[in-house]
Each structure stands twice: as C-alpha cells, then as structure tokens.
Amino acid sequence: xxxxxxxxxxxxxxxxxxxxxxxxxxxxxxxxxxxxxxxxxxxxxxxxxxxxxxxxxxxxxxxxxxxxxxxxxxxxxxxxxxxxxxxxxxxxxxxxxxxxxxxxxxxxxxxxxxxxxxxxxxxxxxxxxxxxxxxxxxxxxxxxxxxxxxxxxxxxxxx
Amino acid sequence: xxxxxxxxxxxxxxxxxxxxxxxxxxxxxxxxxxxxxxxxxxxxxxxxxxxxxxxxxxxxxxxxxxxxxxxxxxxxxxxxxxxxxxxxxxxxxxxxxxxxxxxxxxxxxxxxxxxxxxxxxxxxxxxxxxxxxxxxxxxxxxxxxxxxxxxxxxxxxxxxxxxxxxxxxxxxxxxxxxxxxxxxxxxxxxxxxxxxxxxxxxxxxxxxxxxxxxxxxxxxxxxxxxxxxxxxxxxxxxxxxxxxxxxxxxxxxxxxxxxxxxxxxxxxxxxxxxxxxxxxxxxxxxxxxxxxxxxxxxxxxxxxxxxxxxxxxxxxxxxxxxxxxxxxxxxxxxxxxxxxxxxxxxxxxxxxxxxxxxxxxxxxxxxxxxxxxxxxxxxxxxxxxxxxxxxxxxxxxxxxxxxxxxxxxxxxxxxxxxxxxxxxxxxxxxxxxxxxxxxxxxxxxxxxxxxxxxxxxxxxxxxxxxxxxxxxxxxxxxxxxxxxxxxxxxxxxxxxxxxxxxxxxxx
Numbered sequence: 111x112x113x114x115x116x117x118x119x120x121x122x123x124x125x126x127x128x129x130x131x132x133x134x135x136x137x138x139x140x141x142x143x144x145x146x147x148x149x150x151x152x153x154x155x156x157x158x159x160x161x162x163x164x165x166x167x168x169x170x171x172x173x174x175x176x177x178x179x180x181x182x183x184x185x186x187x188x189x190x191x192x193x194x195x196x197x198x199x200x201x202x203x204x205x206x207x208x209x210x211x212x213x214x215x216x217x218x219x220x221x222x223x224x225x226x227x228x229x230x231x232x233x234x235x236x237x238x239x240x241x242x243x244x245x246x247x248x249x250x251x252x253x254x255x256x257x258x259x260x261x262x263x264x265x266x267x268x269x
Numbered sequence: 270x271x272x273x274x275x276x277x278x279x280x281x282x283x284x285x286x287x288x289x290x291x292x293x294x295x296x297x298x299x300x301x302x303x304x305x306x307x308x309x310x311x312x313x314x315x316x317x318x319x320x321x322x323x324x325x326x327x328x329x330x331x332x333x334x335x336x337x338x339x340x341x342x343x344x345x346x347x348x349x350x351x352x353x354x355x356x357x358x359x360x361x362x363x364x365x366x367x368x369x370x371x372x373x374x375x376x377x378x379x380x381x382x383x384x385x386x387x388x389x390x391x392x393x394x395x396x397x398x399x400x401x402x403x404x405x406x407x408x409x410x411x412x413x414x415x416x417x418x419x420x421x422x423x424x425x426x427x428x429x430x431x432x433x434x435x436x437x438x439x440x441x442x443x444x445x446x447x448x449x450x451x452x453x454x455x456x457x458x459x460x461x462x463x464x465x466x467x468x469x470x471x472x473x474x475x476x477x478x479x480x481x482x483x484x485x486x487x488x489x490x491x492x493x494x495x496x497x498x499x500x501x502x503x504x505x506x507x508x509x510x511x512x513x514x515x516x517x518x519x520x521x522x523x524x525x526x527x528x529x530x531x532x533x534x535x536x537x538x539x540x541x542x543x544x545x546x547x548x549x550x551x552x553x554x555x556x557x558x559x560x561x562x563x564x565x566x567x568x569x570x571x572x573x574x575x576x577x578x579x580x581x582x583x584x585x586x587x588x589x590x591x592x593x594x595x596x597x598x599x600x601x602x603x604x605x606x607x608x609x610x611x612x613x614x615x616x617x618x619x620x621x622x623x624x625x626x627x628x629x630x631x632x633x634x635x636x637x638x639x640x641x642x643x644x645x646x647x648x649x650x651x652x653x654x655x656x657x658x659x660x661x662x663x664x665x666x667x668x669x670x671x672x673x674x675x676x677x678x679x680x681x682x683x684x685x686x687x688x689x690x691x692x693x694x695x696x697x698x699x700x701x702x703x704x705x706x707x708x709x710x711x712x713x714x715x716x717x718x719x720x721x722x723x724x725x726x727x728x729x730x731x732x733x734x735x736x737x738x739x740x741x742x743x744x745x746x747x748x749x750x751x752x753x754x755x756x757x758x759x760x761x762x763x764x765x766x767x768x769x770x771x772x773x774x775x776x
Contacts, residue, residue, distance in 0.1 A: 111759055112766075193766055204722040207765055212717045237595060237740030238717025 115188035115195045122227045123185070123245030127178035129223055135170040142166035187243050189258055194234060196241065212236040213262035218251045234258060271346035271418055274354070277339065280386050281405030285335030293327050344404060346418055351391070353402050363402055365419075369393050372551070372565040373416050374400070379559045387412050459623045461609060463543035471540050471610045474581040476704075477532030478525075485528065540610050545624060552592075552608060552624050566606060570594045572715045572739040573746060574628045575605050576617060579705040588617040592625060593741035605741075621710075628710045631693030633700060639730050640752035641685045647751070648681035649674065688750050690735070690757065692764055699737065699748045709748040715739050719765045721758045733758045737765075 142163040149159035177200065186197040194208040214237060218230040230251035232243040246254065300323075337357055344353045351365040375387040389412050390400035407415065463471070541558035552566045577589040590612060591605030612620055621628050652673050660667050684702040691698040697716070700708040720736045727733060735758045736749045 111755070112762070199722065202722050202724045203728075204720055205762075206718055206720045207762055208718045209716065209765065211714075236717040236738075238738035238745045241718065 112195075115186040115197050117187050117189075119182065119185045119187070119243065119245050120229055120247045120250070121182070122229060122247075124178045124182045126223050126227055126229060126245055127181060128174050131174045131178055135173040138166040138170040138173070142170070185244070189254060189261070191261060194241070194258065196243065206241060208234060208236060208241055210258075210261050212238070213258060216255050216258045216262065218248075218255050220248075232258075271415060274343040274345045274352075276343055277404050278386055278406035278408060279339070280381065280384060281342070282332070282335050282339045283380065284388065284405045285338050286332045289331035289334055290328065293331065297324070297327070339405065342405065344402075346415075349419075351402065351419055353404075365391065365393065365402060367419050370419060371570060372567055373419075374562070374564045375412060376560060376562040381406065382561055385409050389415070458547040458549070460544060460546040461620060461623070462545075463540065463609070463611065467611050468537055468540055468543070470585070470587070472533040472537035474579065474585070474587070474611075475532060475536040476579055476581075477536045478529040479532075481528040481532045481535075482525075543610060545609055545620075547624050554606070554608060564606065566592060566594050566608075568625065571625055572711070572741055573605075573748070574621060574625050574710040576630075576708040576710070577605075577705055578707075582611070583706055586614055587611050588614055590617055590620060590624075593739055593746045595740040605746075627696075627712060629693070629696060630708065630710055631691035631696055631698050633689040633691040633698060633708075634757070636685065636688050636750075636752060637732075637754045640688075640732050640754075641682070643727065643730065643732060643752040644685035644688075645678060645681040648684065649677050652677045685752075688752070690750055690753060690761065692761060697737065697761060697764065699735070699750050701748075701750050709737075709746075711737060711739055711748065713765065716765050717745070719762055721762055723755070727752065731755045735761060737761075 145154065145159055145163040145166065148154040149156060149163070181198075181200055184198050184200060184203065188195045190210075192210050194210065194213070196204075196206040196208075198204055214235050216235070217233045219233060220230040224230060224245065228248050229245045230248050232246060232251050232254050234241045234243070243254070334357065338355075341357060341360075342353070342355045344351060346352070347364075349367060351363075351370075353361075353363040353365070355361050355363075371392045374390045374392065376390070377387045381387060385408060386406045387409055389404040389407055391402040391404075393401040404412075404415075538558040540556055542556065544555040546553045546555075548565075550568055552568065554562075554564045554566070556562055571592045572595050573593045575591045575593065577591060578587070579589070582589065588611075589607060590609045591607050593605050608624055609617075609620055618630065621630075656670055656673065660670065687700060687702040687706045689698075689700040695713040697711045697713070698708060699711070700706065717738045717740055719738070721733050722736070723733045730752075731754070732752045733755045734749060734751045735753050736747050739746050739748070
C-alpha cells in the first residue's frame with residue numbers, strides 16, 4: 111500500500127468543527143433536558159427516562175469533544191506533481207486520488223467561522239465532481255491553490 | 270445559401286404551439302380539479318361555457334406566441350460560424366464556431382416525417398441536457414447541407430451503409446442507399462441494424478413494464494378509495510369463498526400482463542428500426558417509429574462503455590451496449606446512451622471493437638472467497654431489521670420470512686458472483702450487479718478520480734470498496750465494486766496513478 115499523504119490540515123480545524131458541531135449537538139442536549147423534565151413531572155418513568163437522557167448527553171458530548179479531533183487526525187493530503195492524494199473519513203476511511211491532468215479548476219473558499227480563524231477550504235473540481243481539502247490556514251490554502259493551478263496547467267490535456 | 274439570415278420552415282410554428290400547449294396542460298388540469306367538482310347544478314352550463322372559452326383562448330394564445338417565437342428565430346452562417354437570433358422576451362444572440370459544436374442531432378415526429386422535415390439540435394460542451402441551439406424545422410436536404418457547411422467539409426452527400434439484418438454491414442460505397450432519412454453526419458462506415466425479430470425480444474425483455482407500474486400505481490392508489498367496498502360487494506355478490514382468491518389472482522395477472530404489453534409496445538416504438546453507424550470520428554444512432562431520432566456521439570467524447578445485462582436479457586445471453594459521454598446528453602433518458610439494445614455476448618465484443626475502438630475488455634477476475642460473507646450480511650441487514658419487529662408485532666407473518674430471507678440471500682450470492690474487475694493495457698473493467706449486471710470499461714485517461722474506502726468490518730477481512738468516477742451527462746458516473754481484495758484495489762490505484770500496465774491475468 112502506498113504511504114499515507116504527508117500533510118495534515120490546520121490544527122485550528124478541530125476548534126472550528128467543534129463550534130459547528132455545538133450547533134448540531136444542541137439538539138440531543140435539549141432533548142435530554144426535556145426528557146429530564148418529563149421524569150421530574152412523572153410523565154416518563156424514572157429508569158428509562160434517566161438512561162435515555164444520559165445516552166443523549168453522551169452523544170452530544172462525543173459529537174463536540176471526540177468527533178472533530180478524530181476527524182482531524184484522519185485528514186491527510188498531499189499534492190504531488192502528477193496527482194492529488196487525499197485520505198480522510200471517521201468510520202469509513204477513504205483514500206482519493208485525483209490525476210492532475212483531470213483538474214479543471216481550483217478555488218479557495220471560507221465561511222464565517224473559517225474566516226474568523228483565518229482558515230480556508232481548497233476546492234478542486236474535475237469533470238467528475240468536486241473534492242475538498244478543508245480548513246487550511248489562508249497562506250497555505252492560497253499557496254496550494256496556486257500550486258495546483260500551475261501544475262494542472264502544465265499538464266494540460268483534453269477531457 | 271446560408272449567408273443571409275433566414276427563418277426556419279413554417280412548420281416550426283406547429284412545434285412551438287405544441288410546446289406552449291404542453292406547458293399549459295398541468296395548470297389546466299389543476300384548475301379543473303380545483304373548480305370542477307364544486308360547480309353547482311344551475312351554474313353548470315355557464316361554467317362549461319366559461320371553461321370552453323378559456324381553453325379556446327389559451328390555445329389561440331399558444332399559437333400566437335408560437336408564431337411570434339418562430340418569426341423571431343433567424344439564423345445564418347457567417348464566416349464559417351452559425352449565428353442565431355432568438356427569444357420572445359429575452360433576445361438571445363448566439364454565435365457557434367464549428368470547433369465549439371460537439372454534436373448535431375436531428376429528430377422528426379410523425380408529421381415532420383410525412384412532410385420531410387427535421388428538428389436540428391446542436392450541442393456544445395457543458396450545456397447538459399439542453400441543446401445550445403435548436404432549429405425547430407428544416408427540410409431534410411437543407412439540414413444535411415447546413416451541417417456539412419458547418420463542418421467545413423463541403424457538401425458531402427452522406428452514403429448509407431445498409432447492413433443485412435443484424436449482421437455486419439460493409440462500409441458503404443459512395444452514393445449507396447440514399448433513403449430519405451434524417452442524417453447529420455458527413456460519411457458512413459460500418460453499420461449494425463436491429464432485425465424485427467431482435468426488436469421483438471428487446472420489447473419483450475425490457476423493464477418498461479416496471480416503469481408503467483410505477484406510473485400507474487399512484488393513480489390506481491388515488492382512485493381506489495372512490496370505489497367503496499359496498500359497491501364491490503354488490504358487483505360480486507354471487508362470488509363466494511375460494512373464488513374471491515381466484516378472482517384476485519386473475520385481476521392482478523390481467524393488471525401485470527397489460528402493464529407488460531404497454532411497456533413492450535412503448536419499447537418497440539422507441540427502438541423501431543434501430544441502426545448504429547460508425548462514421549468518421551462519430552457513432553450515429555437512428556431509432557424510432559413515430560418519432561425518429563438521430564443522435565451523434567463523437568468518439569473523442571466517450572468516457573466509458575457499459576455492457577448492461579438486465580435480468581431477463583442475461584438469462585438469454587443478451588447484452589445492451591451503452592456509452593457515457595461528456596458534455597452532451599443526446600438522449601432524454603438518464604444514464605448512458607444506448608448504442609445497441611440487444612447483442613449476443615460475442616457480437617458485443619465485435620460491436621465494441623467496431624463502434625468504440627480502444628475498449629477491449631480485459632479478462633475479469635472474481636472477488637476473494639472471504640468477501641462473500643460481506644455481500645450476504647450487507648444484503649440481509651435491511652430485510653432482517655424490517656422483519657424482526659414485524660414478526661414480534663404480528664407473529665402470524667412469520668412465513669413471509671421463509672420467502673424474503675432466502676431470496677435476499679440468493680440475491681447476495683448472485684451479486685457476489687457477478688462482482689469482478691480486470692485490468693489490461695489502458696482499460697479497466699469493473700463489473701457489479703445492481704438490478705441488472707453491468708460491466709463498465711474505462712480507459713485510464715478518462716478516470717477523473719479514484720476512491721478506495723474501507724469500513725472497520727472490511728478492514729478485518731482486508732477488503733475495500735473501489736469507486737471510479739468518469740465525466741458524464743447529465744451528472745457524473747460512478748462505477749463501484751464492493752469488497753474487493755485490498756491489494757487488488759491498490760493495483761488499480763497505482764494504475765491510475767502511474768499507468769503501470771500489467772494484465773490482470775499476470776497475477
């Protein structure tokens with residue numbers, strides 16, 4: 111098996127993903143609160159109610175505390191002369207290879223949270239769909255974008 | 270002949286009118302449903318009169334708009350490029366150089382065929398399903414001349430290769446054939462024609478019946494509550510006991526058979542007199558009974574070849590050959606463009622060699638023994654998850670499991686047996702079973718990206734899922750084989766990466 115891609119994405123990605131996950135985690139957290147309320151008011155029996163609330167709370171905490179960290183650990187990328195090599199995935203581990211000759215255009219983009227941290231996502235588009243390298247520092251992202259653009263131009267080929 | 274701006278044939282007004290009327294049908298039905306049932310008795314006559322007036326007015330408006338649109342549409346050839354002015358509200362001016370034109374297709378409905386007219390659709394890259402320019406009506410000879418002019422190859426009269434039924438035609442001699450036919454290609458080469466007998470098989474083995482059922486099902490479901498059980502009871506009062514079951518079985522059989530008949534007839538009309546011709550750098554397909562369509566697939570736009578074996582056709586050893594092509598979607602159907610609907614397996618090889626050269630199928634290798642388990646578990650999970658609560662809730666339903674679970678297991682084993690891969694030279698073959706069995710042939714330079722994925726259960730067995738993406742219209746085509754040996758997938762990855770050319774036989 112070929113060696114894993116050498117580059118990691120920016121460490122601040124973990125914080126960004128945690129903030130984004132907090133919004134989602136609000137849902138199970140609120141549900142847990144409601145469940146506790148129902149137990150207190152004797153609508154739901156004690157044991158299943160508390161167990162369910164605990165489960166929801168654990169899920170919410172895992173979503174914020176664990177998942178972003180593991181996702182960051184799993185994310186690797188490498189831009190070689192002839193190809194872009196990505197590896198990521200929490201549960202299902204994916205390795206993607208994009209031949210440089212197939213790259214049609216490359217962009218950087220950043221939403222409000224990423225911008226606040228000075229991070230950008232690099233988007234690589236081929237005729238067969240888009241691929242993303244998320245959460246790179248702005249300088250790295252810009253450099254990568256220009257490098258891929260230059261490499262893709264050098265190795266120009268018809269689709 | 271083409272240097273002055275000119276309009277399309279006046280029959281274009283008919284085409285545009287039909288299009289406008291078609292757009293009005295859905296809102297009209299809505300209005301009918303909204304106001305129809307509530308019309309009171311004494312207002313009935315008035316209501317009907319108003320309704321008729323609205324219909325007449327709408328039709329008149331449609332024809333008027335169509336005429337205006339036809340009047341606005343002018344085109345001419347200017348310095349080798351096609352210039353088109355069009356647009357009722359939004360004026361659009363298009364200039365198409367020959368280099369930008371990907372393919373030219375023609376179509377003719379029954380009326381147009383009687384009148385000797387065609388609609389000319391000109392496709393460019395990146396427009397997806399819709400043609401860049403559609404000239405609504407042209408006399409066939411004019412259409413041919415226009416295409417020849419645009420191709421800057423002079424007005425070469427297309428010669429037709431009339432292949433003997435189902436067998437291989439020789440390249441046609443100059444001027445042979447000459448049947449009036451919508452043609453938009455400069456020259457002809459080898460041809461392959463579907464015989465009447467083959468057409469019958471295509472029709473009988475198509476899955477169009479499923480589409481008919483899918484379309485009719487909701488309608489039946491909506492109408493069913495209107496017939497009350499009591500009414501049914503009155504109708505079938507003399508029927509009793511076991512005869513109810515017989516009646517039910519008969520009724521559903523009639524239902525299924527008529528769906529099959531309708532589906533078959535529709536398919537037969539679609540594939541009527543199906544002809545595939547390899548011309549200079551293009552494959553041309555002509556098909557259709559009432560509506561006759563001609564499509565051109567440029568060979569340099571072919572991204573992948575697919576050999577598709579539907580369940581019925583696989584049983585009789587027949588293959589459908591299709592191609593995924595980029596930047597143009599010449600068919601109304603989703604998925605690959607059908608180059609030939611019915612070929613024997615051996616004929617399919619010869620056919621591909623002729624029509625889409627460079628896609629020789631490499632020898633196929635099966636998946637390892639250990640991936641069978643993964644296929645079975647993967648396929649059984651959904652039926653099991655659904656079945657357990659059902660049996661707990663309704664224990665009487667347990668015999669259903671005796672049918673569903675073995676069927677799922679059999680399907681899983683079939684999917685395992687059919688999954689395969691192969692590599693030779695610059696061609697990758699991936700075979701998998703969805704509903705039918707598909708073999709995709711992809712050349713290395715057409716691979717847009719490759720993905721190898723592995724979930725924890727696959728990791729334990731050293732298996733992976735391999736996906737290859739190619740460009741295609743209207744969306745990307747992804748070819749996936751599950752539970753491949755990890756080392757085999759790695760070889761495919763390296764092949765994409767470095768073009769290592771090793772034959773799959775050499776393992």
